[in-house]
Amino acid sequence: MAAACLLELPDELIIKILDYLDMQCLVRCVACTCQRLNQLSNSENIWKKLSVLYWLDTERTHSSDSWKENFFAWHKKWGKYMGCYVKVKSAWNRIEKALEERSPGTRTSLRGPVEQSELDTIETMMGCPLPLELACSYLIHNGQDVVPGKGCLLGNLEVYDHHSMEVAVPLAFNVKNVLPKIGILALSWCPYTNYGQVVCVNEKPGLPIGCVYYLTQVRRQKFAGYFVVASSYVEWLEKLATRLEDPELIVDSSKITRFYHEPTCVAVTRDVKVTVATSFVPCLSHIWKNNKMRTLFAYQISMTMDENVPPVGSCKLLSRHWEITDSSGQYHEVNGEAVIGLYPVMKPGAKFSYCSWTPLDSDGGFMEGHFTFVNLKTGENFDVICPRFHFKCPEISLSSSDVDDEQYGSEEDIDDEDDEY
Template identity: 35%
Template sequence: MAASIVLNLDSLPSDPLLLILSFLDFRDLVSCSLVSRRLNELTGHNPLWKVLCKKHWLLAEADKSHRGQSWKELFREFYIDLGRYIDHYSMLKESWENLKSYLGQKCPRMIASLKDGAKEEELDAIEAQIGCKLPNDYRCSYRIHNGQKLVVPGLMGSMALSNHYRSEDLLDIETAAGGFQQRKGMRQCLPLTFCFHTGLSQYMALESVEGRVHSEIFYHCPDQLAQDPSAIDMFITGSNFTEWFTSYVQNVVTGEYPIIRDQIFRYVHDKKCVATTGDITVSVSTSFLPELSSVHPPHFFFTYRIRIEMARSALPESACQLDSRYWKITNANGNVEEVRGPGVVGEFPVMTPGKVHEYASCTTFSTTSEHMEGHYTFHQLKNKEEIFDVSIPRFYMVCPPFRESAVRSVCHEAPVGLFNNDNSADTDDFEEEGQLDMNVAGHGGRSHTRTHTQARAQKPKSK
């Protein structure tokens, strides 16, 4: 009878064991290292820790060569310093690096405004100062970069329309702590951003109080119809810091947000929102302006940016000039309004092969969404009697998620339907996008808009 074979770790070849160990995370590798001398030797295998260093700390061969350490030693050093952030660090670090790389090419002066990372003890001191714990992902990001210097333009995006300008800085932790809110209606809220021109900030809820959710990020919006001045509605921009920051960076580095005059402009372009008629293509991007909007009363302010382009391959005799615009505006209730007017923003652009004309305008409405579509009417330069329409693709404007105040108290209920009438306003009277007016409104200032009737009655501006 053949003798039975007893297998043990010492008799097994290294390669299959290393393959098995490669599927373990760093915690399991450390646990395995305590089982036996053989596993202790195998779990110290450099390629295992190289993979973990790259996965969790985004370290490359150059980092190892520069420090002169083994991969396991390098992992241990980073873990001692940043171990509490291991679930967040790689994602946030990658976002920061992608953002800096993109800005270095497109708007390098923003790179100079970034501050070095905060130290762990500095973040601990801020927590003691405000009496609240900071979310780990927020702390992690601030270990990488402690926000930016208070400059214009801000890292978190800009918007400009006629006499209204906004540009949001990403606040450093010390400045943010100085703006920590403990007043009724905004208790335990920490500002993340700030705009010098409007006083606008995005806040993060550090505790689940007053109807907010912990770590949620929002623009605050006073309830103008409530008796209690602490009644604050919220336009929600993120469920946590990681989602908020990484989604913003993704929009920037993919070109979703255009760079205009060395600034990030927060227009969103739906790739389906493009229409071509003959040689002319029209595309639209939109942006919601929370600082000019309110939940009570329902008043939602959007700006849209339109690009009109004639194909380079068009024949010279295709040159034409825009005469008028037509809009069909439909709100969430299905109410439709039609608007006709001369030119665009007071201009009558001439289109020639390869020519691009861009302009920005705005609209307000009292329902949570609306869509617009229409056409421009052109005439041929060689024959003014020859006119034709160019389609404007349908584009949607949807109010971001919002939460009504938990302390709302009104004297009496508004009459049913009072704010459901069709009062959207096509205020196509702003300057061309390439000539945005950077004069600013006062603190919390609002752009002056006209109703449809006024827009139709006023004569177009001269160039």
């Protein structure tokens, strides 16, 4: 009786009702023996909506004949990933757009899709299928090519003689090492420091499948703890997209850095403007047993003087004063001449920046202070305020496994705070 009442409605209303059905229900209507319902369920508007909803396709990419054929052409290739395709593809679309605007060289370094044979090889090595969202992502972009001068997707960091660059690695990188056999795949890697981010693909590492964290040495199979970046691969990819879109991420000459500027971290004293950007340094941060840790944070101090300032405002930096407090409440001060051995002169239009770092015995903290300058005309000394800036490492997940300190090095591996020279 209900069916009879439905069929008594005008075509326009039936199509509106069908428009609320999901794909599975609509396919059943297409297969329906009722000729009228079968015809109405083939409405172009319905299948256009589904093509946009499931495949983000607004152009009828795969068929010039009908939106229904277009939908099923997509489904033939991507149907296995229907539950995650939109989130994964949307994140990659955002990443591509951000790179085109901010780092074109990095955008051109992104590889195309992986071959199915490579996916099969990795799954054979692991003895289990890849998480669907991860396999879907590889079928969109399979890491990036390392091209000199083109930049890297996860960012560069240069402090003193330390240089790290996180490259998004192709799936083949994992075929050549032991990672799949211990339940993880590398997402990024640094050729200089041999560290990177990995994703759990089974439960062997002791973390949830899909969890992304930093791995600092390939050979380590037991861990005192992990720096967890995301609880799932999709979350990691979306965080990457958000980071690349954020104007506060420092991009220097189209090269992505790992420095992020706190929007409120700005101070102006006597026409000298100071801003600060910070970055966690995972490859030089350690977690030992008994919950002891040493985390390292880099910071970039930038100073500018507006070109319209009268020349009488010109000044020269003499010394620095820092006050450092970690998240456990430990406090200490640092005083010293110059910054990294330099005495920059600030005059109208001048710009100066430098990088340093500080280790902490906790998961974060904050730092603030001032620089003492001398006015080049009057000889007056005055302090230029450096606003408070914060440090925070990724979430820490401690392991119950016993770990020998030799596997991780000793706590003396990192020098004391304020390595400026």
